[in-house]
Amino acid sequence: MRSLAVYLAALAFGSAVLAAPKGCAHKVKETVVPPRGWTKAAPAPADHTIELRIGLPQPNFAELERHLYEVSNPFHERYGAHLTKEEVEALIAPHPESIQVVDEWLLSHGLSPEDLSRSPAQDWVKIEVPVRLAEKMLDTEYHVWVHEASGESLVRTTSYSLPENLHEHVDLVQPTTLFSTFKKMRSTARFSKTTPPVPVASAPPISDPTASGGKVDASCNETITITCLKQLYNAVGFTPSSKNGNKIGVTGYLGQFANLADFELFNEDQLPEAANATFNVVSVNGGQNDQDPDDAGDEADLDVQFAFGLTFPTPATFFTTAGSPPFIPDELTTSNSNEPYTEWLDFILEDPNPPQTISTSYADDEQTVPVSFAQRVCNGFAQLGARGVSLTFSSGDGGVGDGDPDPATQECISNDGRNVTRFIPLFPPSCPFVTAVGGTIHIPETAVDFSGGGFSNVFARPAYQDILVPEFLSKLAPGTFEGLFNPNGRAIPDVAAQADLFKVFIGGEAFLIGGTSAASPTFAGIVSLLNGARISSGLPPLGFLNPLIYAIGAIDPSAFNDITVGNNPGCGTQGFNATKGWDAVTGLGTPNFGRLKEIVTLDFIGLELNIGGTSVTL
Template sequence: MRSAWLTLVAAALAYAAAPSFRGCENKVKDSLHGVPQGWVQQAPAPQDQLIQLKIALAQPSAHELEKHIVEASDPAHERYGQFLSKEEAHELMAPEQGSVDIVREWLATHGLGEEHLYNSAAGDMVTIRVPVAVAESMLDTKFHVYTHAASGDSAIRTTAYSLPELLHDHVSFVQPTTMYARFKPMRSTMHFAGGVKATLAAGSVKSAAGQDVDASCNDEITLSCLQQLYNFGDYKPSTNTTLAVTGYLEEYANNADFQQFLGDDSANFTTTLVNGGKNDQDPSAAGGEANLDVQYAFGVAQPLAGTFYSTAGTPPFTPDKNEPTNGNEPYIDWLDFVLNQTSLPSVISTSYGDDEQTVPVDYAQRVCQGFQTLGSRGVSVTFSSGDSGVGDGSSDPSSTTCIANNGTNAIKFLPAFPASCPYVTTVGATQNVPEVAASFSGGGFSNIFARPSYQDDAVSAFLTGLGDTYAGLYNASGRAYPDVSAQGVNFDIVLGGSHTGVSGTSCSSPAFAGVVALVNDARVAAGKATLGFLNPLLYGAGAGAFNDITSGNNPGCGTEGFSAGTGWDPVTGLGTPDFDKLKTVALDN
């Protein structure tokens, strides 16, 4: 295999340009102002190191996808709830044949034939595995090994790449090249390790909605606490509605822990392996993130069937093996897989992300479009909002970690991605009873995506009250998040056979997703479609179905961050769900 790739290197470096590319100059396709903060350039990448690259082809019908989801998610539109099939979605995702042909011709000039290409189900993405030397020739760049100082993670990246000018209208991006995102779990802390649990208070306290809730829920959150807080304890699902959570970075969900958590030896969930993913059931391999997600998403929605998607990939890279490096851009692989399925879950929760500015704009837009496509097929997509408040989680005025990577080195709030995508429902965190904002709850305004119309009234009201506070630190016209919130502190989970506590918006997203699955079940039982993309309903008729959280803030970037208040805010969104009210709204629309 090694000699075959070295032969390819020689062929690629000595190719004669195909007629279409003769005299065609290279033009920069993407570039950074410098090495992103926190990353350090090391040695040049080994020339024979294999790397995996994804070439995204232009999608001329993407605007039709957007039109469809706007109509299908608007309760006032006649097409509300009319979702696309897999085939219909693929047709709108597909590139023009001319784009396919010119990209194949370009790849052939570098010694890459059909046997070297993997095409996505819709044909809009081509994946190649090539030695660094070939990639450098193709992209007119130099790759280096970069190390992330805080985590020790390494990656092969560049700060700029070029393509023949002829390709620019046909290729949206080639990644990971200029992408420095690490896509980490949105989990802030773990404690109670070794099975040592907190001393639980007795008696009851009042929730924000005035309901009696066990006082112990101020010490740790359990399924019973969520049932009491969010008013779904008496609901009994009656359909085959399903839900799912995603797992990355070799986070494995342990079934024995799941059964112990629920106290039910017959409890189970389905594991679907994506792109070579695994789900090691050795107790020592159980992942805190994965266990948290399945135990609370599927626990809230029990007995609805749950699926755990395990997508391959590990964050570190050791540049001494002749095998493909981990691209650490798992969303494209996962989206390609799931969008090629005929039947999909009614709701999918993900608790991973990173700073938006570490993600190239074109990549972020394509991934967000993938979530948009899921919504157009009837899937509600939820994401954790992040655990760093408005940036780095620090209110210390001397904090200098929130630096814009646009060349100005200005202090800026740092929004998270995919939390900032306007086609997902982003979930922030609360704590205590009655609920207040958790200080780590991620929230803010996108620098990539414009504010969607469904948010205009709610966000404009917040901005009017904010006035000039933090002017220049955030993009007031950007997509605002979170959309909603749920408890996110001291969740009791089972990990490796022992109880431990977990905090973070990683807790909030699966908990909220479980509630949405129950609402979808009620709609299906009534002969209606699942909700699909949630936000237009939530910001409209559904706004009154949430417990408004009016206390707390989310510090970061040397500030106290935004403050929770009456109505929507970029700490807790619209608030936490009242299942009974949300079900009523969903059935009335």
Template sequence: MVRLQSYVLLGFTAFALAAASPATKRRTPLIKDSLPQVPRGWTLHRAAPAHHMIKLRIGLPQSNFAELEKALHEVSDPAHPRYGAHLSKEEVEELVAPHPESLDLVEDWLISHGFDVATLDRSPAKDWITIIVPVHQAESMLDTKYNVYKHEATGMELVRTQSYSLPEYLFEHVDVIQPTTMFGGGMRAMDTTSHIELDDSEPGASAAADDCTNTRITVACLQDLYKTKGYVPKVPGKNKIGITGYLEQYANFADLKQFYQAYVPAAVDSKFDVKLIHGGKNDQNLSLAGEEANLDVQYAGGISYPTPNIFWSTGGSPPFIPDLVTPTNTNEPYADWLDYVLGLSAEELPQTITTSYGDDEQTVPRDYAIRVCNELAQLGARGVTLFYSSGDFGVGGNNKTRNTCITNDGTNTVSFLPAFPASCPYVTAVGGTTNLTEVAVNFSGGGFSNYFPTPDYQKKEVESYLEKIGSTYDGLYNRTGRGYPDVAALGTSFRIIYQGRDVGIGGTSASSPAFAAVISLVNDALIAKGRPPLGWLNPWLYSTGYAALNDITSGSNPGCNTTGFAAGPGWDPVTGFGSPNFEKILALLDLEK
């Protein structure tokens, strides 16, 4: 009976639309994005308060992104005449600016909902418009219903909707609006990948800085292993490395000083610069020091010293434990950080950036993931090398059980779960190794994207690997997806100072700053010779750069009740092409140590 009523209603709706005028049809709300079900782990808790304020970000199509992508490939391809001729901030903004028609139509829509377009908050390229509205107005504008959703395991709450609509005439003029359908990974929109392995509970270092074992890795160990020892940066005033921080992960200066005293004495009086984004903080109360933030600044800084380090602390860690007045936090840290960094001048923008945070790809709506990835491409076009840790759950994404690998598309299909932004083809994803004679560490995130196709620069390597494994895991992953990671570095037993104690820590979030610091030194050598930095690394890496890496040929990344992918000669979705050899990289680039 219910099904019959649905058919009758659908038939009536179709008749009504057919009878409507063309102008009315174009203003008919059509679903822009929807979720087939509430994401796993979340339950609908209650209706969102009508007057709760939401910051909506409206992404307009970037009219010449194809030209930007073409330029990105040309300036990043060692075989192209434009190699190294990175674009300026202004050139990038011109290519991503929306078409005037899109601006006009979106502005008219906003005017119809009472906004003064002269006061709108816009990105420099005008491809993003940000508005702050109460829930009831957002519901009217997007023909939707916002609810408070509760995370079953943590009790955290989040204001989101399972679908939203736009007038038909706006469909081609709006890429994405968030926060709407993005719930984020597991219980947080972003998640670190580090984990404390060992707690000595003793202040200070327990052994010499260069005492290296499989269970004790220091800066000196990495300098020896990756052949950077003895290199003194030549242009630290021109070359910089950036480190992202989220989730109220605070990088502590007292811990850094103690770390340098123990492991990098020459750097003991140096610090990192702190930039606070969208309400970000960096509280120096020692009890609030973050293990992830400390790991990142201590190793990125320790390996690259005296290269200036910039630590960005971005506010917003949705969702959070609510109080009776404010049920949720609707910030989107990805977008807030990108807004800030894309607005930096050439002098302010670091040549190398490392990030140790990410989501399961499937928890990020496809349109939003694509848009974020395209924003990252803008940084690459400007000459920035972006590193992202590949995750710590093997082929199982960021699912902490590692064996419950189910899609959230309504089909409940068993599947490997790729990670994002590591799956974005415009970043260099870093997997993990273990032991001084490196093998793949069993938690190294890796696999194939369900959102992004295999890019041309890696098709040969991906096809070769898939040919080797044949039908193994057929149906569990996307054979035509972007393969990751691209490279790897040690990710176990790093010694850090955390809240005044010398402890061990591991994760691919250790691997990413370690690899990034080595490349930052390469950029220093390039800039000292009057040459441009490497920029987007992958075209160089897949064409020639792989020859300067330490190929990791054993180990695997189990998950989802499987043994995962296996490392082997050449590229593999566990360790990529392997770990860095600084001396070989310099030789390949015709540079001297």
């Protein structure tokens, strides 16, 4: 009966029963150095179920990338002509031969078509298997690894193999070598109960020539509110349409729940016209949004209150994705769900109509993410950008360091086996297809000292940074931080926004919150307002932002408030300095919504610009 079942399964696959060719030995596909801070505890339970994600090659990704840059480049005739979901999927689809060879391999291990699921483009195959079968398929041994600092556990291996004939047909298999512990930014509650009285309430406004009306309330140097952000970023008086199709979203992970009662309190306090407003909650992979006040998440409440408060009445969505460490291997749970982020990416790529702007305040040290995995996730962001989605990510709260907010305790040791000191950028902010947002504080704005910034060790510098980033590097004294960073890497952050002293309601009480976790939803809110203005003008959404914002930064510096004071210490150094132009602390600076709105509501094609004294027609 077993042979008959396998034969019928093969017919369903559309091929004969084909096991791996005789004599086709396994060959190592990927190996990583055991990561610092993780200890091998015990062999993984043989019956423990893991969900293998098999990534098939995307042979036409370079073509997708070409489309992405053409539709995102304001100087190109195709600017704004975003691709459809179906067009993107056609460009990333694997060769039929790859699909067939992988199917045959799975079939040779007794797995039927009913056991697996595929992404719409068929570039990912997912299948749940017990550890004992995964070890046989990958010629490896899984172990339970324990993170010494947090106590979190993962079932992982440091090396796996595939039959030689599969190597050209499989990019990666995970979870195998991925030790990333995707986490929220380190928001910190500065005060409990309620914010203290602000003694400068009657003080004269702060003069700021780029702010709305040229001034900002004095209280904004003590407490950041929606009013402060609208004043500071020149957005007073603009109300977006709620009916033009524009939408904004924020993501939530790791048991971070957005409390609706807190959202009401926030609006009553800061935005009375939105007193009865709410937001959609979309569950991903069984994600919950517990409304017990004791379970209200600081990160989730911060994100929804400021992103959705800035953009009211734009329709808003909170994506809550299941999966939260620590995994307890002794419980033999049905699956190891420490990797919720890929579940959200799968979900949003399948959504035919995602929000045009999405903010995320979660990341991990880039060096904990295998290069193959980082590249595939980054490719997923490119797909969203090509479809017209703008993605913002917090740049990090450890300066140039490893995420620890105390520069004095950062180890900043490389994970490549050399154990040398290196600056530690974060991923996904280091992906060149997203917009990384650093942080500022006070008015006039200065760089906040925890603002994450630096240079990727995985991704090369993209072309859109080839003018402004080398200018910054040229200002560094010879030998500055030599060997500590990759000067040819993708530079972060791209932009910045206020990142401290945000008044947030959590569990029914008011707190002041800090972190670039505040900067990302703030900048995303400004982007969503720009999208609303464009859509109401009959123009497409902005989509992938970076080619546009770097072009604007080079041509019209008034569109961003240049931050020239401050630095981001870490790894036993003072970090980089904020300086004129782009810098590795605040990027291009903070947004001037009024000026940006004037720019982005123009039809760029056919527009005449004066660049360096030369007239240029787009």
